[in-house]
Amino acid sequence: MEPCNLIFGETDYFNLSVSIQSLPVPSNTVSRGCVMLKIVYRICCGMDVHKSFVVACIASTNEQGVTTYKSKRFSTFTGDLRRCAAWLAENDCKDVCMESTGKYWIPIYNILERTCNVVLAHPKYVKAIRGKKTDKRDAKWIADIFKHDLVAGSFIPPADIRQLRDLVRYRWKLTNFTTGEKNRAQNCLTVSNFKLDDVFSDVFGKAASAITARILENPAAKISDVSSFRTKRMKATDEEILAAVDGEMCAEQAEKLRIIRSHMDSLERCKLNLESLILSTAEKYLPQLNLVMTAPGIQSFSAIGIISEIGVDMSVFPTSKHLCSWAGLTPQNNESAGKKKTTRIGRAGAYIKPLLVQCSLNAIRAKQFPEVRNRYLALKKRRGHKKAIIAIARMLLTAIYNMLRKNEPYNSELYRKSDRPPAHREVSVEEAFFILQRQGYLVTAPSTA
Numbered sequence: 001m002e003p004c005n006l007i008f009g010e011t012d013y014f015n016l017s018v019s020i021q022s023l024p025v026p027s028n029t030v031s032r033g034c035v036m037l038k039i040v041y042r043i044c045c046g047m048d049v050h051k052s053f054v055v056a057c058i059a060s061t062n063e064q065g066v067t068t069y070k071s072k073r074f075s076t077f078t079g080d081l082r083r084c085a086a087w088l089a090e091n092d093c094k095d096v097c098m099e100s101t102g103k104y105w106i107p108i109y110n111i112l113e114r115t116c117n118v119v120l121a122h123p124k125y126v127k128a129i130r131g132k133k134t135d136k137r138d139a140k141w142i143a144d145i146f147k148h149d150l151v152a153g154s155f156i157p158p159a160d161i162r163q164l165r166d167l168v169r170y171r172w173k174l175t176n177f178t179t180g181e182k183n184r185a186q187n188c189l190t191v192s193n194f195k196l197d198d199v200f201s202d203v204f205g206k207a208a209s210a211i212t213a214r215i216l217e218n219p220a221a222k223i224s225d226v227s228s229f230r231t232k233r234m235k236a237t238d239e240e241i242l243a244a245v246d247g248e249m250c251a252e253q254a255e256k257l258r259i260i261r262s263h264m265d266s267l268e269r270c271k272l273n274l275e276s277l278i279l280s281t282a283e284k285y286l287p288q289l290n291l292v293m294t295a296p297g298i299q300s301f302s303a304i305g306i307i308s309e310i311g312v313d314m315s316v317f318p319t320s321k322h323l324c325s326w327a328g329l330t331p332q333n334n335e336s337a338g339k340k341k342t343t344r345i346g347r348a349g350a351y352i353k354p355l356l357v358q359c360s361l362n363a364i365r366a367k368q369f370p371e372v373r374n375r376y377l378a379l380k381k382r383r384g385h386k387k388a389i390i391a392i393a394r395m396l397l398t399a400i401y402n403m404l405r406k407n408e409p410y411n412s413e414l415y416r417k418s419d420r421p422p423a424h425r426e427v428s429v430e431e432a433f434f435i436l437q438r439q440g441y442l443v444t445a446p447s448t449a
Contacts, residue, residue: 040149045088046142047098048135049105052076056084057139058093059147069143071136076104081111089115097146099126100154109156119146119153126151155326157311160284165308167278169351174271181264188257193247199236207231211245216258219249278304288312291403294410295396296372297363302355306400309352314405320398328353329394345390356393364392371415378438
């Protein structure tokens, strides 16, 4: 058999020419003098999504392999989107593929998911041919590659999980806003030469906040007595604190600092209200949350954040490796000529990956989970801190996957068994040293004296 040639045409993008005419043609493929790729969706729709309108193209393939197209343009108003759903139903189209364009795909997805199987594709998988790009052709191109099942769909959780995810991500944004305001407040103190960060571990703690409020009452006045600001946990002496507050703050910086503190207070109130809303929304997933919180280093809001990202139905991920890859905790595939060019992890998981890393940092400090710390120390010696903590994050996510899939709590004994050497095994001295080092022991040579 001669090699196949991939031919890209305007109407048929995926014709495969072969020289042997006697090759059998399956019933689920299209033949027109040559063998084509398998048709998975005989009636499907490709959508080119924009802010104010959407172009839909229905591709219908008959038994002879002839594909006909119907294109229609709809506005993104709710009434017109409902007419789009009705138009798809009239043409017996239940499979839709569209590109994830900003936030504009969400209203369309919310309406179509009730009656259609909607596949949300990453823009890099549906990129059109250069020089042949129009709104109509984009929709037709998406329909053509989707009918052959060549589009990798994104994971979209159910509607209630999406709402919880939106609230949790907004809480994360508020936390970032608060952090930014704290940095600006610290800049105001720094330019005014108030060295509170040198004598206090937390500039926004009880004692430091009281001193800052006293400074803002009268910026021109010097503080001569700090005994009233002392707490039991303060380590700095009165002399050190007096030296730290010996600064000069102008009226403009004082007013700026007042505005920043007021904004921080309002952000904190908004965050508290949001947290109560998150807790009430996540109440229906309390059994799954209790399971996740049995894992090392995971507390209540961390568990809610993880559930909001991955959902509670693990059947959408074939294996734990698929979930870890989706979360960006696996190395990228970049290999050429048998050589791997990089072992860096992917950019995916912009929200869940930092959350799992934070949980991993908590887990390696916890004394009740020595199996996690031992694995971290063993990896750290060979690969460094960053790769070791990513490995622990992947370990946690794998555990969470199996916990939710099997409806079982975290079992540390399973990890301890994997680290334990088998019984009745003879090892060399070097292997014994290696096993002990993996367990976190410091092995030293015996004295010869």
